[in-house]
Amino acid sequence: MTASPSTNVPLISQPSSMSFSGRRGEFLKMLVAGSLYQIPTFGFYRFWLTTKLRRHLWANTRIEGESFEYTGTAKELLIGFLIALAILAPLYIALFVLSFVLEEKRAFASVPLFLILYVLAHFGTYRARRYRASRTVFRGVRFWMKGSGWAYAFRAILWDFANLFTLGLALPWATANLERYRMRHTYFGNVQGDFSGTGWTLFKRGWWIWALSLAVVVGSIVLGVHLADTYPEQKETLLGIIPFLALFVLGLLWPLVMAIFTRWHIDGLRFGDVVVASKLRVGTCYGLFFKVLFSSIGYGIAFALVFGIGSAVVGMFFQEVLADIQAGQWSASAVVITIMGAVVYLIFLLGFGVIQRYFFGRGLWAAIVTTTAVTNLRSLDSAVAAGQASGVVGEGLADALDFNVGI
């Protein structure tokens, strides 16, 4: 802590800059080791890994040299997951029986039943945010949240419908409204949070991207139909290429969306008199995006090479065993080779997870933190501790429903 505890407080406070002091290597080591541990633990290690990563990120995020602290534990996440299982297991069986009754009438008639799980997913994300907020400590005072997960889920679903019917045009207002709900129910001690961003400002910054992506989608459909009519013999190829190209163009827009949205989001955050401002640059987001893209491609190629050589060797020495597997004969060595195959496949998948979390988890986090400035931090001096650490059911639900809530 370099800032000396002086008492010469300037009356008009300067914006205090935030910084991130976590070392890349340390994070990467944790991430790789944790991902590998997930193999022998059948994925259960994910609770410990997530907790470790959060502790690292929180502890290295500083405002004027003072850092945050994450007080959650892996055991809590595990318990949350088990509770979620207890909630979801009977629900799942009920859905299963109901789906048979409905499927008898028509194929896929049971799909709407999964809306129940979708409501639960919204509920889960709110409660998961609540859990994380209440495990965040700054200057010996915890953040915490009020508000009902169900009320939030209800709003979120209404807004989802609005987004659907307006083809995404309502998205800025939906985001602003939901974030305002979340922030107004978030407290730092007795200081209430707020969100000052409006749908209109986000719309003004991003409407052209919305129009452009809509144009790309519509354009690609029109182009596809037109070309398919002109060259009917190439229809199959066109059907493969055009959606891919459209997706590629949309993918290229994505970092831009991320930058605009994140800046708007951070700019709107308030805690009492504390004002937050972001200078996150579009270039930074593109940098991260291309890092993920190229390192994924590089990893894929490297893995394919290693795998190719490895399987050639295995193929040479274990031909009989492979024949056994194909014939379905389970000798001991066949089992070993199959398990090895499964492990290799898991390592392949986990590798992409590592790349994703390293750049979009840590990289984006650090980029956001270092471009954020906080004004009127002194107003928090009078904050008084309040609120309780809240339960972990939300995290469990989000985890069990595969509804990713980020790091």
Added chain:
Amino acid sequence: MDAVFYDGVSARRRAVALTLTASSLDIHEGGEWIASWPVGEVRQKDAPDGVLRLMREGGQDLARLEVTDPAAQAAIRRHCHRLEAPEHRERTGRIVFWSAAAAISIILCVLFLIPLMAERLTPLIPVSYEQRIGKAVDNQVRAIFSGKVCEAPEGVSALRILTERLRQSQGIDVPLDVAVLESKVPNAIALPGGRIYIFKALLDEAESADELAGVLAHEVGHVVSRDGLRKLIQSSGTSYLFGLLFGDVTGGGAIVLASRYLVDSAYSRDAEAAADDFAGRVMTALGRPAHPMALLLKRIEADRDEDKKADDGNERGIPAFLSTHPVTDQRLKALEKLVPSQPGEPLLTEGQWRALKEICKTS
């Protein structure tokens, strides 16, 4: 020794002075005593490099003391011998052990308990329920194969005649509903509730009514012993348990999965052998040879191997009941042993057989 103290009650940053004694860490603010932490209760918390963040176990939960001076940090590390609380250390071995225990218990359930459950549950489910379940699966299967059922009237009636002959030979009283489905995979499947689909590619490959009748009798065998229902119970249970293990409890549309499973994968070795046996009995009772069915399967298998060689590894969906055991040669041998004591009349007339072969032709 200078430090910063947060009392856990307000967010105020308090500049304090620390003094270390043999038994406690004393905290003074502006010369005034605030607190004393027994050295045995001081714990270290997460902090960035260069900062030592302390709390007191059992004290104010969020009160924190932050020390940046390296000399002071060293002194604290010397005196406070329990900075790392042993109960908070991660025990990876234990995590691995219990995860493995959970996984093994689930795998054992999948291997032993679920088949047992399916075995016991199947006879308890009334046929009317089975038919309703079958209807649901049927809807799925039709959705997968875009639902083209061949319906040339002469072909349909020939198929009905064939089915009736099989049924009468063994006095089968379960409902049977046989149809030909437009598909390029040479296969045949029996769904719960008595619906049997013969895929068009299999019909195309068949060279005589006996070949097809054998396959059909085999599928009827599955229907009679309710293998489809058993398999469905088993695969739903399995996908559910694996879902638990891998954290996806929704099962991702279990019925879709289960139906696909039914189409894509084989029955157990025993169930296949029993169905073959049943087919053999039906055919001999009708006075027809039982082995042509195996010849048909062998021909399809040879075709497949050729295809595989032709486009090297680009495997087409292997027809499920071909990839089952006993492998075709063994099945052929077993079926060849079943010779009717006296030959019976052909199952279909020449004209009926031709009509059946052309069931998918639309006029």
